[in-house]
Amino acid sequence: MPQASSARRRHLSSSEAFSGLFVPQPQTRRKAAAVLARFDVCMDSFLEFWTLSMQAAGYLSFTTARRDDCVAACRAFLDPVLRHAAAEQPPTFETLRENAGGWADALLESGLRHCRRGVTVAMYLGCFKTFIMALEDALALLPRLCPGIPADHIPAATEFLRLHAHAFEVLWTEAGLRETAAARQSVHPSALPPQDELLRLLTLEKCRFENIFNTTSDGVLVMDENCRISTTNRSLRQYAGEGIEGKPVWEALGLEGESPEEFFRYYPIGQTVEVSPFGDGLFFRLSIASLGGVSLASAGEYLVLLTNITPQVLQREMMEEAIGRHAAALTEEKRRQEELDITLRTVLSTIHAERDSRRDELSSHIRRVLLPALEQIGREPDAAARRSMIQLVRGSLLPLIDGDDRARDGLDKLTLAELKVCRLVRAGHSSKEIAGLLNISPETVQTHRRNIRRKLGLRGHDTQLAVHLLHSGGETA
Structure with missing residues (x-):
C-alpha cells in the first residue's frame, strides 16, 4: 500500500x-x-x-x-x-x-x-x-x-x-x-445525581407540561398520519368523552371524512374551519398543524386544536338577525318610496297633460276670439264702436285669469259674435233690435242665443238669458 x-x-x-x-x-x-x-x-x-x-x-x-x-x-x-x-x-x-x-x-x-x-x-x-x-x-x-x-x-x-x-x-x-x-x-462521581433523582426531575418536568396541556380551555389532540388519536387533553375529553384514543378523528369528533385523504380534503392543514362536532349549540374553530414542521422526532404527527367560539357565533347570529330586520325595513321603505314615486309621476303627468290642454284651449281662444277682435278694432272707424269692442276683448281676457268667476260661467267659450249678442241682451235689447244694431237677421240672433244658452249650461226656459247675464256681473257681457 x-x-x-x-x-x-x-x-x-x-x-x-x-x-x-x-x-x-x-x-x-x-x-x-x-x-x-x-x-x-x-x-x-x-x-x-x-x-x-x-x-x-x-x-x-x-x-x-x-x-x-x-x-x-x-x-x-x-x-x-x-x-x-x-x-x-x-x-x-x-x-x-x-x-x-x-x-x-x-x-x-x-x-x-x-x-x-x-x-x-x-x-x-x-x-x-x-x-x-x-x-x-x-x-x-x-x-x-x-x-x-x-x-x-x-x-x-x-x-x-x-x-x-x-x-x-x-x-x-x-x-x-x-x-x-x-x-x-x-x-466527581459522588457529585453526580443518582438515577432516582434524575427520574424525579424528569417526572416533575413531565407533570409540568401535562398541567399546561390540560389547563388550557381549548380542546387539543395529537393524531398520527392515519388520523388516529394518540393524545388528548382534559378540555377535549369534557366535550368528546373518555376513551377516544386510538379512534379515527372523524369518528371520535363526528367530522366529515372516512379516510385520511378525505379528512384532509375537508380540513386542510394550516386552514381554519368552523365546526359543531358535539351539538348542544356549541361551535368550535378547528385548525390542524403538522408537528413534523416543528421537530423531526414528531414527523407524521398532527396537532388538532378546537377553540370554543360559541359566544362569538351567537353574537354573530344576533347581529345577522338585526341586520336582516334592518334590511327588511329598508326594503319596505324602498317599496313605499317606489310607490310614492309612481304616484308623483302620475300626478306630474296629469298636471302636464292639463297644462298642455289649457295651453291648447288658450291658443284656440286667442286665435278664435281675440285676434279677430283686434283686427276688427283696427278697422273700426267709430270711436264708440271701438270702445265697445275693447270691452268685449277685455271681457274675453278676464275669464283666462285664475280664480275669475266668469271662467266658471263658460263665457270664455263664447265667440266674438256671441259676446256682442250677450252684451246687447244684458243691456235689455230685444232680438229684433240686436239684429238691427249688428246688421244681421233675427234668425241669426236666435241662433246665437241658442248657442250662448248651450255653452253657459242654461237648459229649458226657466232661466232667462238676460237675467243670467245680469247676475254674472262685469263689463264683458
Whole structure:
C-alpha cells in the first residue's frame, strides 16, 4: 500500500500531492459551487431524508431538534463548503482537519451542546453521518427539482462534501474526547445525581407540561398520519368523552371524512374551519398543524386544536338577525318610496297633460276670439264702436285669469259674435233690435242665443238669458 500511494503521488502536481489525498480540481470545484448554491431548492427533501435516516438508525427518538434547528445546521455546514468551492486556493484535507478559518466552529459548538445534554460523542457522530447521507440523497434529486443544474455536476458536489465531512469527523472525535475528559475531571462521581433523582426531575418536568396541556380551555389532540388519536387533553375529553384514543378523528369528533385523504380534503392543514362536532349549540374553530414542521422526532404527527367560539357565533347570529330586520325595513321603505314615486309621476303627468290642454284651449281662444277682435278694432272707424269692442276683448281676457268667476260661467267659450249678442241682451235689447244694431237677421240672433244658452249650461226656459247675464256681473257681457 505505501508503494501504491507513492506511485499515485508521482502522477499528481505538487499542490495535489500535498496531503497525499484527493484535492478537487478547479473545474470540479466550479461544478460543486454551482450545485451547492442552489441547495435551498431541495431543502425540504433533505429534511425528509434526514428524518428517515435518523429513524432507521434509531436516533430520532432521542432528538428534540426543531425544523428550524435542522435547517440552521445544514446551512452551518454548507456555507463554508460553498465558500471553499468558490475560493482561489483549494482546501486540502489537512487544512480542513485543522479547522482553518474556523470553518467547523458552528458545528463543533452544536455538538458540544448536545454532549452537555447527555448525547454521547458516538451518537452525535452517527447523527452526523445520517446528516451527510441525507445531503447526498437530496443533491441527487436537485437536477429534477432545478432543471438548470446538469446531472453530471452532482458527483463533483458530492465528492467535495465528503472531503469536508471526513475532516469534520476527525475534528469532532478530537473535540468530543476532550469534552468528555474535561467533564470527568471537573465532576466527581459522588457529585453526580443518582438515577432516582434524575427520574424525579424528569417526572416533575413531565407533570409540568401535562398541567399546561390540560389547563388550557381549548380542546387539543395529537393524531398520527392515519388520523388516529394518540393524545388528548382534559378540555377535549369534557366535550368528546373518555376513551377516544386510538379512534379515527372523524369518528371520535363526528367530522366529515372516512379516510385520511378525505379528512384532509375537508380540513386542510394550516386552514381554519368552523365546526359543531358535539351539538348542544356549541361551535368550535378547528385548525390542524403538522408537528413534523416543528421537530423531526414528531414527523407524521398532527396537532388538532378546537377553540370554543360559541359566544362569538351567537353574537354573530344576533347581529345577522338585526341586520336582516334592518334590511327588511329598508326594503319596505324602498317599496313605499317606489310607490310614492309612481304616484308623483302620475300626478306630474296629469298636471302636464292639463297644462298642455289649457295651453291648447288658450291658443284656440286667442286665435278664435281675440285676434279677430283686434283686427276688427283696427278697422273700426267709430270711436264708440271701438270702445265697445275693447270691452268685449277685455271681457274675453278676464275669464283666462285664475280664480275669475266668469271662467266658471263658460263665457270664455263664447265667440266674438256671441259676446256682442250677450252684451246687447244684458243691456235689455230685444232680438229684433240686436239684429238691427249688428246688421244681421233675427234668425241669426236666435241662433246665437241658442248657442250662448248651450255653452253657459242654461237648459229649458226657466232661466232667462238676460237675467243670467245680469247676475254674472262685469263689463264683458
